[in-house]
Amino acid sequence: MPDAYPLRNRIKVLRAEHDWTQAELASRVGVTRKTINTVERAIYVPSTILALRIANAFDVRVERVFWLDEEPPLG
Numbered sequence: 001m002p003d004a005y006p007l008r009n010r011i012k013v014l015r016a017e018h019d020w021t022q023a024e025l026a027s028r029v030g031v032t033r034k035t036i037n038t039v040e041r042a043i044y045v046p047s048t049i050l051a052l053r054i055a056n057a058f059d060v061r062v063e064r065v066f067w068l069d070e071e072p073p074l075g
Contacts, residue, residue: 006068006069008066008067009040010065011039011054012040014058014064022037030053051066
C-alpha cells in the first residue's frame with residue numbers, strides 16, 4: 001500500500017534547467033544513474049544524506065527539490 005503522504009520531487013525539472021542527464025547528476029552526488037532514476041520517479045525515497053547531496057548539487061534548499069504531498073489520497 002502506498003504512503004498516504006508520498007514524497008514528491010522536481011529532480012527532472014531541475015536537471016533540465018541545468019541541462020544534466022541522470023548520469024551527470026548521479027556522478028555529482030556519488031550514486032548510480034539507476035538510483036537517480038528511481039528517486040526521480042518516486043519509487044525510492046532517498047536517505048536524508050542523499051536528498052541533501054541532490055539539493056547541494058543544484059545549489060538549492062532541500063525543500064526546493066523534495067516535498068510531501070499534503071493531500072491524502074481519497075478512498
